[in-house]
Amino acid sequence: MSGDHGPSVCVPGALEVLREETDLEIVLVGEPGALEPHLAVLSPADRSRVRIQVASQVVGMDEPPREAIRRKKDSSLRRALDLVASGEAKACVSSGNTGALMSTAHFVLGMLEGIERPAIISALPATGGHTCMLDLGANVSATVEQLVQFAIMGAVVAADFFGRERPRVGLLNIGREDIKGNEIVKAAHQRLLASRLEYIGYVEGNDICTGSVDVVVTDGFTGNIALKAMEGIAHMIAGAVREEFTASTARSLGALAAGPALTSLKKRLDPRRYNGASMVGLAGVVIKSHGGADATAFAHAVRVGVLEAQNGVPAQISAQLQAQAA
Amino acid sequence: MSGDHGPSVCVPGALEVLREETDLEIVLVGEPGALEPHLAVLSPADRSRVRIQVASQVVGMDEPPREAIRRKKDSSLRRALDLVASGEAKACVSSGNTGALMSTAHFVLGMLEGIERPAIISALPATGGHTCMLDLGANVSATVEQLVQFAIMGAVVAADFFGRERPRVGLLNIGREDIKGNEIVKAAHQRLLASRLEYIGYVEGNDICTGSVDVVVTDGFTGNIALKAMEGIAHMIAGAVREEFTASTARSLGALAAGPALTSLKKRLDPRRYNGASMVGLAGVVIKSHGGADATAFAHAVRVGVLEAQNGVPAQISAQLQAQAA
Numbered sequence: 001m002s003g004d005h006g007p008s009v010c011v012p013g014a015l016e017v018l019r020e021e022t023d024l025e026i027v028l029v030g031e032p033g034a035l036e037p038h039l040a041v042l043s044p045a046d047r048s049r050v051r052i053q054v055a056s057q058v059v060g061m062d063e064p065p066r067e068a069i070r071r072k073k074d075s076s077l078r079r080a081l082d083l084v085a086s087g088e089a090k091a092c093v094s095s096g097n098t099g100a101l102m103s104t105a106h107f108v109l110g111m112l113e114g115i116e117r118p119a120i121i122s123a124l125p126a127t128g129g130h131t132c133m134l135d136l137g138a139n140v141s142a143t144v145e146q147l148v149q150f151a152i153m154g155a156v157v158a159a160d161f162f163g164r165e166r167p168r169v170g171l172l173n174i175g176r177e178d179i180k181g182n183e184i185v186k187a188a189h190q191r192l193l194a195s196r197l198e199y200i201g202y203v204e205g206n207d208i209c210t211g212s213v214d215v216v217v218t219d220g221f222t223g224n225i226a227l228k229a230m231e232g233i234a235h236m237i238a239g240a241v242r243e244e245f246t247a248s249t250a251r252s253l254g255a256l257a258a259g260p261a262l263t264s265l266k267k268r269l270d271p272r273r274y275n276g277a278s279m280v281g282l283a284g285v286v287i288k289s290h291g292g293a294d295a296t297a298f299a300h301a302v303r304v305g306v307l308e309a310q311n312g313v314p315a316q317i318s319a320q321l322q323a324q325a326a
Numbered sequence: 327m328s329g330d331h332g333p334s335v336c337v338p339g340a341l342e343v344l345r346e347e348t349d350l351e352i353v354l355v356g357e358p359g360a361l362e363p364h365l366a367v368l369s370p371a372d373r374s375r376v377r378i379q380v381a382s383q384v385v386g387m388d389e390p391p392r393e394a395i396r397r398k399k400d401s402s403l404r405r406a407l408d409l410v411a412s413g414e415a416k417a418c419v420s421s422g423n424t425g426a427l428m429s430t431a432h433f434v435l436g437m438l439e440g441i442e443r444p445a446i447i448s449a450l451p452a453t454g455g456h457t458c459m460l461d462l463g464a465n466v467s468a469t470v471e472q473l474v475q476f477a478i479m480g481a482v483v484a485a486d487f488f489g490r491e492r493p494r495v496g497l498l499n500i501g502r503e504d505i506k507g508n509e510i511v512k513a514a515h516q517r518l519l520a521s522r523l524e525y526i527g528y529v530e531g532n533d534i535c536t537g538s539v540d541v542v543v544t545d546g547f548t549g550n551i552a553l554k555a556m557e558g559i560a561h562m563i564a565g566a567v568r569e570e571f572t573a574s575t576a577r578s579l580g581a582l583a584a585g586p587a588l589t590s591l592k593k594r595l596d597p598r599r600y601n602g603a604s605m606v607g608l609a610g611v612v613i614k615s616h617g618g619a620d621a622t623a624f625a626h627a628v629r630v631g632v633l634e635a636q637n638g639v640p641a642q643i644s645a646q647l648q649a650q651a652a
Contacts, residue, residue: 137500140500140508206555206557220500225548230556232535232556234559235532245587251584251586261573264570268570269563
């Protein structure tokens with residue numbers, strides 16, 4: 001149990017999903033003394049679906065991934081991934097150090113056959129629904145082959161997420177015309193045009209939010225920066241809304257009258273509803289929750305893990321990879 | 327005169343600035359028959375500060391840049407840049423085809439000595455003010471040397487814009503630690519650490535909007551996508567606000583009560599206030615207005631042109647390049 005808030009957030013978040021999903025069993029990994037108190041709220045029946053796996057170490061949020069793998073063999077992060085590797089758990093959900101989680105998962109679980117690099121994928125808000133985007137930062141660059149594999153993996157995740165058999169896949173670029181973009185993007189575009197995916201061609205940054213595409217494919221450098229830029233401006237706008245509605249007493253009264261609209265708006269744009277990024281390409285389900293997530297947000301990440309485990313996303317990716325190659 | 331709306335938007339926008347700036351003279355380039363009617367509103371004194379330069383061709387918004395250079399020697403775009411090259415005009419402001427404007431400007435004006443590639447820079451909204459970001463899409467990639475030059479050019483533009491002698495420069499990356507990023511970014515980081523700029527190190531996507539940095543440096547691929555992703559989510563949020571406040575009669579009444587806050591918010595986040603991107607690195611001032619700009623937005627782009635011409639941005643960049651090399 002790590003993340004910025006540790007068990008006080010992760011355990012209540014996990015229990016929220018335990019109550020929703022009556023078939024779900026949860027293994028909490030960490031120091032029993034820190035975990036046990038949070039379980040007192042459970043009914044005996046629910047309590048029987050929770051097990052504690054002891055782990056004596058914690059990987060720090062800034063610890064170098066290589067150090068974590070070498071020195072923290074009894075960390076909660078490592079033990080949780082060991083459970084997935086052994087088949088005792090169907091998914092690992094963590095709000096810990098992203099780099100350490102990715103590297104340790106890569107080391108413990110290995111990659112799916114044929115997949116060169118893992119990628120981070122998440123659903124983002126879009127007009128009328130969501131868009132899945134990858135890679136959000138697992139890699140600092142991507143080759144043509146890797147971009148094509150990201151597209152295949154993204155299509156699998158989006159198909160499950162949207163319940164749409166052939167999700168629309170777009171390749172992120174700085175224009176829609178064939179002549180636009182760098183050589184890697186252009187070559188990936190040609191490969192995707194020839195693929196069996198529902199490839200709609202180049203999309204631009206603003207298309208991430210329009211709802212006109214289901215899967216946006218890009219390298220981890222661009223994807224991470226685009227994601228954080230979007231988070232940044234959304235945060236700035238939220239701050240501006242707060243400021244404008246508290247600038248004077250009259251404004252505050254206005255906010256009161258506008259209450260239902262503002263509440264509905266806040267709920268709709270709540271970033272906690274988008275928490276839970278999946279590390280695809282690994283031979284197991286690994287979900288990264290935002291380090292600063294609260295219980296509501298962490299619960300959402302757990303739900304993503306449950307969904308991917310139920311759907312068997314890694315096996316689906318392997319099948320899709322073969323289907324595309326056939 | 328091009329752009330999506332042509333003279334009906336560009337001329338009124340330009341005249342708005344003509345009235346503000348009593349020393350300003352404006353040359354409108356295009357078909358006199360299309361321009362003249364819009365000048366009837368001017369006083370004789372103001373009219374004497376406006377000249378029409380005939381151009382018989384228009385570069386289409388989707389026309390390939392190379393074709394525009396070769397075949398459209400009497401286009402408004404080309405003629406306007408010719409005026410800058412001859413010294414008759416101090417700045418060119420266009421809402422036309424971005425690629426054609428950049429390529430033709432490169433061809434007609436040439437580059438500043440020592441600058442390898444032009445870049446597109448613009449001020450973006452940030453908490454408590456603005457942030458300048460470049461490159462927003464003039465190039466599909468950047469070398470280490472080019473990123474360093476972007477930093478120098480960005481610092482010049484930001485110094486004028488913010489009236490701050492040593493603007494804070496940050497390099498866009500997917501983390502703040504030295505080990506993060508690709509090889510080009512890491513090498514540029516080392517070069518910038520050794521420079522005389524007020525370099526604050528790596529910044530992330532969300533920092534674009536926090537007001538903690540004045541100049542954000544990145545390659546044109548990442549910069550363009552980050553910019554458009556931000557525009558996309560801001561547009562989506564604005565749509566959600568509209569929807570929530572018109573969902574019912576009660577909600578509409580709430581919006582009425584919240585009117586002053588909503589109006590102030592709308593004004594504050596109005597994208598028209600950020601219109602006008604500068605193409606730096608060229609031997610002349612060239613400003614690109616958004617193709618879909620209205621008169622208010624186009625006027626803002628003209629103001630950016632006036633400011634850069636008054637400050638002599640190209641000469642400042644040359645001086646700063648020498649100072650950094652010394």
